[in-house]
Amino acid sequence: MQTKNTRRDFIKLSSLGGLGLVLGINVAGHAEPVKKIAAKVLELEINPFIIIATDGTITLVNSRPDMGQGSTQAVPSILAEELEVDLKSVQLVQSDGKEKYGAQQSGGSSTVRGLWDNLRRTGAAAKQMLIETAAKRWRVSIDQCYAENARVYLKNSDKSFGYGELAEEASNLEIPQNPVLKDPKNYRYLGKYHKRLDVPSRVTGTAVFGIDVEVPGMLYAATVHPPSVQGKIKTIDDSEAIKIRGVRRVVKTTAYYPGGNTEAVAVVADNYWSALKASRLLKIIWDNGDLAENLNSEKYTKDMYLAAEKEGVRYEEDGDFNAFYNASENKLEAIYETPFLSHAAIEPVNATAHVKSDGTVDVWAPIQGPDGALSETAQLLGVAPDKIKIHAMLLGGSFGRKAFMNFMKEAIDLSKQMDAPVKLIWSREEDMSQGPYRPAMLSKMQGVIGRGNSLAALSHQAIGESIQGQHWGALMPYQADNWLGGELSKENHKYNFPVHKVTYSRVKTPIPILWWRSVYASNFGWGQECFIDEMAHKAGKDPIEVRRELLKGNNRDLKVLETLELALQRAPKMAEGNARGIAMFRSFETMSAAAVEVANTEDGIKIVKVTSVIDCGQYVNPDHVKAQTEGNIVMGISAAVKGGITFSNGKCDQSNFHDYQFMRMAEMPKVEVHIIDNLEKPGGVGEPGLPPIAPALGNAIFNLTGQRHRKLPLDLSVV
Amino acid sequence: MAKINLTINNQSYKFEAEEDMPLLWAIRDYVGLKGTKYGCGIAQCGACTVHLDGVAVRSCQLPIGTLSKKQKITTIEGIGTPETLSAVQEAWVEEQVPQCGYCQSGQIMSAVAMLAENPNPTDEDIDAYMIGNLCRCGTYDRIRKAIHRAAGQTAEEDLGKR
Numbered sequence: 001m002q003t004k005n006t007r008r009d010f011i012k013l014s015s016l017g018g019l020g021l022v023l024g025i026n027v028a029g030h031a032e033p034v035k036k037i038a039a040k041v042l043e044l045e046i047n048p049f050i051i052i053a054t055d056g057t058i059t060l061v062n063s064r065p066d067m068g069q070g071s072t073q074a075v076p077s078i079l080a081e082e083l084e085v086d087l088k089s090v091q092l093v094q095s096d097g098k099e100k101y102g103a104q105q106s107g108g109s110s111t112v113r114g115l116w117d118n119l120r121r122t123g124a125a126a127k128q129m130l131i132e133t134a135a136k137r138w139r140v141s142i143d144q145c146y147a148e149n150a151r152v153y154l155k156n157s158d159k160s161f162g163y164g165e166l167a168e169e170a171s172n173l174e175i176p177q178n179p180v181l182k183d184p185k186n187y188r189y190l191g192k193y194h195k196r197l198d199v200p201s202r203v204t205g206t207a208v209f210g211i212d213v214e215v216p217g218m219l220y221a222a223t224v225h226p227p228s229v230q231g232k233i234k235t236i237d238d239s240e241a242i243k244i245r246g247v248r249r250v251v252k253t254t255a256y257y258p259g260g261n262t263e264a265v266a267v268v269a270d271n272y273w274s275a276l277k278a279s280r281l282l283k284i285i286w287d288n289g290d291l292a293e294n295l296n297s298e299k300y301t302k303d304m305y306l307a308a309e310k311e312g313v314r315y316e317e318d319g320d321f322n323a324f325y326n327a328s329e330n331k332l333e334a335i336y337e338t339p340f341l342s343h344a345a346i347e348p349v350n351a352t353a354h355v356k357s358d359g360t361v362d363v364w365a366p367i368q369g370p371d372g373a374l375s376e377t378a379q380l381l382g383v384a385p386d387k388i389k390i391h392a393m394l395l396g397g398s399f400g401r402k403a404f405m406n407f408m409k410e411a412i413d414l415s416k417q418m419d420a421p422v423k424l425i426w427s428r429e430e431d432m433s434q435g436p437y438r439p440a441m442l443s444k445m446q447g448v449i450g451r452g453n454s455l456a457a458l459s460h461q462a463i464g465e466s467i468q469g470q471h472w473g474a475l476m477p478y479q480a481d482n483w484l485g486g487e488l489s490k491e492n493h494k495y496n497f498p499v500h501k502v503t504y505s506r507v508k509t510p511i512p513i514l515w516w517r518s519v520y521a522s523n524f525g526w527g528q529e530c531f532i533d534e535m536a537h538k539a540g541k542d543p544i545e546v547r548r549e550l551l552k553g554n555n556r557d558l559k560v561l562e563t564l565e566l567a568l569q570r571a572p573k574m575a576e577g578n579a580r581g582i583a584m585f586r587s588f589e590t591m592s593a594a595a596v597e598v599a600n601t602e603d604g605i606k607i608v609k610v611t612s613v614i615d616c617g618q619y620v621n622p623d624h625v626k627a628q629t630e631g632n633i634v635m636g637i638s639a640a641v642k643g644g645i646t647f648s649n650g651k652c653d654q655s656n657f658h659d660y661q662f663m664r665m666a667e668m669p670k671v672e673v674h675i676i677d678n679l680e681k682p683g684g685v686g687e688p689g690l691p692p693i694a695p696a697l698g699n700a701i702f703n704l705t706g707q708r709h710r711k712l713p714l715d716l717s718v719v
Numbered sequence: 720m721a722k723i724n725l726t727i728n729n730q731s732y733k734f735e736a737e738e739d740m741p742l743l744w745a746i747r748d749y750v751g752l753k754g755t756k757y758g759c760g761i762a763q764c765g766a767c768t769v770h771l772d773g774v775a776v777r778s779c780q781l782p783i784g785t786l787s788k789k790q791k792i793t794t795i796e797g798i799g800t801p802e803t804l805s806a807v808q809e810a811w812v813e814e815q816v817p818q819c820g821y822c823q824s825g826q827i828m829s830a831v832a833m834l835a836e837n838p839n840p841t842d843e844d845i846d847a848y849m850i851g852n853l854c855r856c857g858t859y860d861r862i863r864k865a866i867h868r869a870a871g872q873t874a875e876e877d878l879g880k881r
Contacts, residue, residue, distance in 0.1 A: 052876055068819030068856045162853055195815060200804060201810040205754015205795035209821060212753035213734025220748070245720060245737060274738070276760075346758040346766050346855050347821045396756070396821025397855045428759045627858075634857025657763035657853060664845035668859040688732040 007393075021069055039590055044171040046126040047120065048100040051081055052171075056164030058085055058150060062113040063095040063104045065368055065435035067345075067395035067402070069686045071111045071629060073196040078115060081571040082123030084147040085163070087189065089199060097374030097390040104392075105369030107515070109588035109684025112620055116682045124179035133170040134161050149408045184618075184679060192675075193623050203370040210366025210393035213352045215421040219248060220272040221414050222279040222427060225255050225264045225434050227651040228295050231286035232411045233263045240281040241267055246274030250282065253413045256406035257512045258436050266414055268422060269678075276427055291510060294542060297340060297440060300509040304463045308335055308444045310504030312461045313478060319499035321446075321459045328457075330449040332538055335443035336527030337711040338694075339644025341438035342660055343516055347396025348431040351411035354421035356382065357371050361388045362421075363412065366395035368403035381416070399635070400515040404436060432660055433652035437645050438516030439465045443527025443532075446501070453539040455532075455546060457499035462524060465509050472489035480504035484520040492586050493528065494557055495550035511647050517635055518687035520589040523693030526640075526698065526712060533699045534708065543699065545580055556680070557614065559592050560584065563674050564593045565612045569571040571611070571672070575599065578608060581699025585691035588684025590616040592629070594636075595602060597669075598700045604717035605701060609670040612689055617680035629673045629689035636693025637669075638662035641716050724788040727752070728797030731788065738784025743767040745783045746794060754795035754824045758853070765852035768825035769794050775832035777851075795824035798831060807831050810869035818856035826852045830866050839870055 041051045050060040060079050064071040072092060080087045095101040097379075103114065134152035135142045144155050144671035153160045179622035184191070201207040226232070237249040246269045254391035255264035265284055269275035276292050312324075325331055350366035361383055368372045372393040378385045395402055411424040426434070452455030462484050481504055486492060488502045516522060536546040544565055551557045564582060574580065574597060597609040610633045619625050642661045646653045654660040694712060699717055702708050709719055721738045724731065727750055734749045746755045746769070746870060755778060758766035762777040769778045769833065770793040771786075784794070799805035807830050817823045826849070833848040840848070845866055854862070 066819075068817075070818070170755060195812065199817055199820075200801035200808075200810050201813060202817040203808045203823055204799055204801050204804070205752070205824045206801060207820055208753070209756075211757065214751070214753075238797065271736075271740075271744065271748045273740045273748070277739075344855060345819075346764055346853060347756070347819075349759070395819060399855070425757070428761075563767045627815065627818055627861075630860055631857035634859065635855070641830075656761050657759045658761060662853065663857070663859070664853065665849040665859045665862070668863070671860050 040169055042165040044199050045177060046129060046167065046171055047122055047123050049094035050083060050126045050700065052163050052167035054164050056150070056162045057714050058089070058090045058163060059093060061093055061095050061101065062102040063115070063585045064106040064372065065094065065392045065395060067106055067398040069106065069111060069392060069537065070196060070621070070624045071106060072198050073194070074112055074624060075115060075119065077194070077620050078112070078119040079123040081187060081189045082120050083127050085150045086152055089150065090573065094392050095130065095370055100679050101371070103434065104371040105403065106367050107400065107592070109686040109688065113589060113682040113684055116618070120181055121179055124181050124642055125176045127265065128176050128179045129170040129173045130166045131164040132173060136423040137161070139233065155694045163700065172648040181260060190620055191618060192621065194621055206406055207394055209347055209396045210364065211347055211425060213292045213364040213393060213423065215352060215354060215364070216419040218352065218423055219268050219270065219418055220267045220275045221266045221411070221422050222272070222275040223253065223266045223410055223422040223424060224266045224279050224282055224284060225430055226262060226286045227433065228288040228290070228291040229257050229434060230260065230262050230291060230510060231288040233265065233696070234285040234287045236265055237283035239570040240283070241278035243279065243706070244269070244274050244651055246270040247278045249418070251414065251417050253410050253417070256409055258404070258514065264410065266410070266424070268414060268418055269292050272423070272425060288650055295510050295647050295650040297646045298648065300507065300511060301337070303442065303507045304442045305335070306440055307463050307505040307507050309463065310505065312436060312463070312505035315480035315482070315502040315504055316489055316498070317501040318490065319457070321457055321501035322500050323461070325446055325448055328448040330389065330538070331447065332534060333444070333446045334531060334534060336443040336530060338523040338526055339641055339712055340440045340511060340646070341516055342432055342435070342645050342654070343399040343401035344432065344660060344662065345395070345397030345399060345401060347401060348426050348428055349407040350423065350425040351408040352412040352421060352423040353408070353415040353694065355412060357419065359383065359387055361412070362391065363388070363408060364391040364393055365405070366393045366398070366402055366406045367408060368395070368398055372403070373405055373408060377412060378404055380412060383716035399517040404514050428657070429655045432655055436514035437524070438514035438522060439467065439513040441520070441523040443524055444524050445527050445531035447531060447535045449535065449539045453541065455497065455535050455539060455550060458495070458497045459501040459503070459505045460524070461526060462488060462504045462520070464507055467513055467515060468514055475506065477506070481506070484524065485519050486589060488524055488528065494554050495532070496552065497550070515541060517632070518690040521585055521687070522639060523669070525583065525585040526694045528693030529585060530698045530710065533581070533702065559676060560591045560593050560613050560615050562596055563676060564611065567596055567611050567613065567672065567674055579700055579704035581696045581701070581703055582698060583692040587688045587691055590614060590683030590685065590688035592688045592692055594633070594696040596693065596696040596700045598704050600704060605704065605719055606716070607667070607669045607697065609672070610676070611672045611677065613674045614689055615676035615678070616683040616685050616688065617678060618682045619675070619685060622675055625675050625685050626673045628685050632687065632689030633671050633693055634663050635666070636690040637697065640694035640697050640712055641714050644713055672675050721784060723783050725750070725783065725786060725792060726788050726790065727792045728794060736783060739782045740780040742769070742783055742786065742792070743777040746778060752794050752796050754820055756824055758822070762851070764822070765825040765829060766822050768828040768852065770828060770832055773832065773835060775829050795828060798827065805831070807834065807865070807869045813868060814861045814865040816858050816861040816865050818858055822852060822854045826854065826862055826871040830862070830869070834866070834870060839872070840866065
């Protein structure tokens, strides 16, 4: 697939390309006009993110689609803080992918850390322009004026102007490049608890998700993909399907999987139930080539264990690890395994598209990046971007999945073929069995215990399929995947092993893979952090003590560890017989540590409590950080103890939530989240809480039972 | 095709549709109420939960041909609106339960039905009743607190609260 914007590129490009003064009415950037503005009212785009109408209406643009991480609150909070407006009195619109909004991909835990500086400057610059305008009118210097609640006031007077009164004139000013930013001690929104304003809509069924879009004249489609993901159609027998009332047509469409295209069959009908029911009556014979043999997770796993016997491609090395390891007596080695996982957002992937006869295109979809959606739509249809309107809808969960927009392209193709707006919904079975998935990976760990029982050397060989390699063919055999290399690097974990090595062995598979919440950190946290405990035990040391030694001098990470230790000391005493394990892992510039407490019960091991600590630097709302971390605890446990995705005989063995399970209410442990407060640069929040959960659990089970488990998922009823 | 007559949120809806169509799709695509969600279609996730004469049911499993207009169907839209939240929805807002919110219509429909039956549920009662509602964002802890709050119980001390 030719995709220019990779996930990491989005992160790199996430700074906005200048503030850019744009003037005018009928701002093209509006995704959805929220309110009809009277003709005589001008809407002034002070900058792409802030539109002030002459009637005082203030519209802010959220450039990051909300998949549950709270961007609809976090992004306007950053703008409103510096602009000095009340969040409750502004309108919010979602960006539509246009270049002027910069990178718009929600992903890589980048929303706040990617926008923090620029949106503060954007808000502050607009405020400064409004103040300058007022100062000019009053013929005073700007330091005689201040802004508060969408008004500019003249000090020591009763004079003031509303922003709407100033907007037109202000929009003609040069945008200040280095506006004065607020002192953090004067923050009203940033770092403060505020209730999310969109929660009422999310508890009343009124929030509009992608799947809820309705367009006049819309048809509904259900697609059937090759069970082998990459198979081609040999024959289609639709004789039973077309008998279903409401079915309009059965058509072929292009299916996209990472790295290639193949074919799918769509039933288009007057309503979704007819389309879905008919799709199940299609008799399709697929040409699966050699996929019956090669699309096999067991084969892939075997290949990974074979690769573990050979040296990987070096990503980084301090000292000569192999020479040191071979010469050492006190050493250990272990291989850790993680399975394929489905994102399994409760809203299955879906999209609505209308390719119109006048050459314009509308796309409504729950997608993570409207900018990527715009460029992919333009490329697919050969249509200029200015003819395309992307409506990025709320996502009913995503966790990475809806950043791969194959479903959107199918909807576009179906609309074109049907010459009508089409809403495509993948059934849960299609969503589950087509992927792409979090890859299954191995960590081959080797360690040396040195003199004085110090932890002297560590080697982490990452083994498995590469996301970059599979999607973009962007990995040469002599290259180590730098996404995973970066996560395992010494610069990332900061454990000061004098001898240290990171290598990667790529093992290819046709099983489609994709980033999944916390990407490779969700795989390799398991190996790294369980193995640190294994080394600690071999050295006869306490796991917290060992990490303290390894992080010596690194006060920020030590604070995370200490905070966890203190929280555990202050917690009510563990019930007799219970045990705890800990782990820590940095991802997306945020360190997170976790402790998991387990108990032995008649039904097996029970997870009693999870305590998490997160140091994400400055943040918008402590409750967002807490909510995301709670979510990561739940998803991290599900990833550790629930069955993964497997492929045998050329197809996925799981099809729905009965055979692909994740945690339910009754399994929910107590949770406790601690946020480190500091004025460091914002780090990620949506993902970093996840990687330490599985290893903390593995370490807890070892401390409870003396058994070291190295293969996920764990079946808690029998371990 | 059959003439369908459903009573949803005290309103009567008449339309022609296939009798085997699950209530879920009739509510969403014929009646036009989108708060009831599709998640799995096999009664595993609870996103489609509605009330049938006050009892929580999975609407993906109820063919509309089996329903009569005498049966009262309630969807999330019949529970409250953003301006007039019900007590349970109010509790959901207080605890800031939703992340994406997609499953929450179903969670709330289950919680409302449970509280009608058992106004003073224990954690174990909640575990047993709510086990059919999946949340992938992981809001279970807050759902539990919100249910206790709606029941007028003091929520267990939230140790992580700042």
